[in-house]
Structure formats: structure tokens, C-alpha cells
Amino acid sequence: MLEVGIVGATGYVGEELIKILLKHRRVNITYLAANIDRPTDIGEIFGYLKGRFELTCELPDYKKMISRCQLLFMALPHTVSMEMVPPLLKSQLRIVDLSADYRLKDVKTYERFYKVKHKNPHIVKEAVYGLPELYRQKIKEAKLIANPGCYPTLAILAILPLLTSGWIELDSIIIDAKSGFSGAGRKVNLDSLFSEVNENFKAYKVNIHQHMPEIIQELSRFVRGELQINFVPHLLPINRGILETIYLKKKKWAIKTADIIHLYKRFYKKEPFIRIYEEGNFPQLKDVINTNFCDLGFYTDQKSKFIITVGAIDNLLKGASGQAVQNMNIMYGFNETEGLL
Numbered sequence: 001m002l003e004v005g006i007v008g009a010t011g012y013v014g015e016e017l018i019k020i021l022l023k024h025r026r027v028n029i030t031y032l033a034a035n036i037d038r039p040t041d042i043g044e045i046f047g048y049l050k051g052r053f054e055l056t057c058e059l060p061d062y063k064k065m066i067s068r069c070q071l072l073f074m075a076l077p078h079t080v081s082m083e084m085v086p087p088l089l090k091s092q093l094r095i096v097d098l099s100a101d102y103r104l105k106d107v108k109t110y111e112r113f114y115k116v117k118h119k120n121p122h123i124v125k126e127a128v129y130g131l132p133e134l135y136r137q138k139i140k141e142a143k144l145i146a147n148p149g150c151y152p153t154l155a156i157l158a159i160l161p162l163l164t165s166g167w168i169e170l171d172s173i174i175i176d177a178k179s180g181f182s183g184a185g186r187k188v189n190l191d192s193l194f195s196e197v198n199e200n201f202k203a204y205k206v207n208i209h210q211h212m213p214e215i216i217q218e219l220s221r222f223v224r225g226e227l228q229i230n231f232v233p234h235l236l237p238i239n240r241g242i243l244e245t246i247y248l249k250k251k252k253w254a255i256k257t258a259d260i261i262h263l264y265k266r267f268y269k270k271e272p273f274i275r276i277y278e279e280g281n282f283p284q285l286k287d288v289i290n291t292n293f294c295d296l297g298f299y300t301d302q303k304s305k306f307i308i309t310v311g312a313i314d315n316l317l318k319g320a321s322g323q324a325v326q327n328m329n330i331m332y333g334f335n336e337t338e339g340l341l
């Protein structure tokens with residue numbers, strides 16, 4: 001059995017990791033840590049675990065992490081991970097980091113969007129961007145995985161096949177994205193109070209959201225020329241789920257919906273977590289919540305200049321913990337869907 005630990009175990013992502021890993025037949029959870037006042041049994045923090053799983057959650061301790069685990073999931077806020085990961089990489093540990101600290105290869109871009117100085121820019125190069133559909137081979141060997149952000153996971157998967165087909169213009173991609181408020185984490189914050197979120201719907205960080213450079217970084221690897229993306233995130237008054245409606249300008253108007261569906265089915269034919277919808281059908285949140293699936297549907301017609309792609313994922317699963325476990329499965333040669341179906 002693989003021995004795994006979770007740092008940031010009391011957060012939304014950490015909690016989902018515990019739930020998935022308890023169902024996983026090839027791993028044991030051997031270590032839990034968070035920014036906690038006193039060592040506390042995890043069943044006291046998440047009551048439904050009482051009598052089912054006993055392990056003390058405590059403040060992070062490097063010696064314990066190294067001696068008790070082979071793999072660590074770091075489900076920490078950005079900047080905290082930046083400090084904690086480098087010394088651990090000197091040990092035998094492999095790490096899946098769920099923060100943004102190692103995702104952006106251009107450190108200056110990271111510093112501009114996250115408004116902090118990067119303390120370990122040399123480590124960034126070592127990290128493999130953990131999107132299995134793109135980097136499965138590199139993930140197998142990786143010591144450090146930079147698990148993708150939630151909005152980027154969906155946007156990249158929804159756009160990439162069309163981008164590489166050469167059927168769309170590079171300068172006019174519009175991503176209209178909506179997320180439930182667990183995307184902001186469990187920490188107390190005015191914007192995610194029930195009375196602020198309930199009965200409301202708003203756009204935020206229009207074209208300045210920190211996930212925008214991540215989307216551009218990954219998609220740009222597959223094209224020549226500059227990509228121009230308009231990215232408009234919105235906050236939905238629901239707990240979880242992301243739905244993105246993406247508008248892509250066609251180069252040739254003759255492309256039909258059936259051509260696009262055929263293209264995506266071929267592109268993702270071996271992917272266990274991507275579901276392509278038939279013509280006239282579109283993803284909805286309730287079909288992906290509590291799953292690791294990424295669902296995609298398409299529309300265009302010969303009079304329209306645009307292709308409309310609608311995608312949905314669970315931000316806490318395919319957008320975070322589910323994808324992290326999918327990466328672990330690949331790293332250790334387990335069945336890729338283990339614990340996730």
C-alpha cells in the first residue's frame with residue numbers, strides 16, 4: 001500500500017482528498033496536517049468520519065511527513081506551499097501540489113497575478129503541469145506535480161482540440177465562466193458569506209483573474225502566434241461546480257456541429273474522464289458534481305461565425321482533488337480511475 005499524507009487536510013480540497021483516498025484500494029492515509037490550534041482527531045473536524053477513520057490532524061512537521069509518507073498532497077493556499085515544498089523535495093517524497101505556486105513557468109507573470117514575490121523560482125522548472133490529458137508521460141516520472149487550477153482545467157480541455165485543428169481564429173476566444181463559491185476555499189472571507197452570495201450572481205476579476213495566464217500558458221504551447229483570450233469569471237450562489245460557455249471564432253463557416261463532435265471524440269477517445277455530448281445536448285452541473293468527469297457539448301451553424309462550447313466540471317474534483325488522485329494513479333502505475341469512479 002502506498003502511504004500518503006495531506007497537508008491542508010481541513011480545507012475543502014483536503015476534505016475531498018480524504019473522501020477519495022478512503023475509497024482507494026491501493027493507498028493508506030498516514031499523515032494529516034493543517035494550520036490547527038491543537039492536534040485533533042479528524043473525526044472531530046469532519047463528524048461523518050467518526051468511527052470510520054481515525055487519524056490526528058496536527059501542525060505540519062517535516063520529519064513526520066518524510067518518515068510517514070511516500071507521497072504528499074499539498075492542499076495549501078498559494079505562498080504557503082512555496083515555502084513548504086522545497087525542503088521536502090530533497091527527501092524521497094513525491095508531491096502533488098494543488099496550489100498555484102508551481103503552475104506558471106514565467107515567474108514574473110506569477111508575481112504580477114498573485115502579487116507576491118516567488119521565493120523558489122528554480123523549483124518551478126522541475127514541476128510537471130498535472131493535466132493528465134496533456135502530460136500523462138511526464139506525470140509518470142514526476143517528483144513534483146503542479147496540479148492545475150479549476151477554471152484552467154475546464155477551459156484547456158474545452159478549447160484544445162479546436163485550437164490544434166486550425167479551425168478557429170487565435171485572437172478572439174471568449175470564456176464565460178461560472179463557479180460555485182467553494183472555489184474560494186473554506187477560510188472566512190466577506191465575499192463568500194451566505195448573505196453575500198445567496199440570491200446574487202456577479203462577474204469578478206474580469207480579464208485580470210489569476211487563472212488567465214495559466215490558460216494562455218498551456219494553450220499557447222500548441223499554436224504559433226499570439227492567443228488572445230477574454231476570460232470572465234462569475235460567482236454562482238451554489239456550493240460547487242464550474243460551467244464555462246466558450247465562444248470560438250471560426251476560420252471557415254462551413255464547419256458543422258457534427259464535425260466538432262467527431263474531432264473531440266477522436267481527440268479524447270482514450271480519456272476515461274472526458275464525456276462528449278451528442279448534438280443538441282449540453283452539460284449541466286448536476287451531471288458532473290461529485291464526479292471526476294469533464295463534460296463537453298458543442299453548437300455551431302453555417303450562418304454563425306462562432307462555435308459555442310459548453311463544458312462542466314466539479315471544481316473540487318476534476319478541478320482539484322479528483323485530478324490530483326488521477327495524477328497519483330498515473331505516477332504509481334495504478335488504474336487511472338481507481339478511487340474516482
Ligand SMILES: NC(=O)c1ccc[n+]([C@@H]2O[C@H](COP(=O)([O-])OP(=O)(O)OC[C@H]3O[C@@H](n4cnc5c(N)ncnc54)[C@H](OP(=O)(O)O)[C@@H]3O)[C@@H](O)[C@H]2O)c1
Nearest residue numbers: 008010011012013034035075076077099183185186187320
Ligand atoms: N477550492 C477549489 O475549488 C480549488 C480548486 C483548485 C485548486 N485549489 C487550490 O487548492 C488549495 C487549497 O484550496 P482550498 O479551497 O481547500 O482552501 P481552504 O479551504 O482555505 O483550505 C486551506 C487549507 O490549508 C491549511 N493551511 C493554511 N495555512 C497553513 C499553514 N501555514 N500551515 C499549514 N496548513 C495551512 C488550512 O488549515 P486551517 O483550515 O486549519 O486554517 C486548510 O486546511 C489552494 O491553493 C487553492 O487555490 C482550490
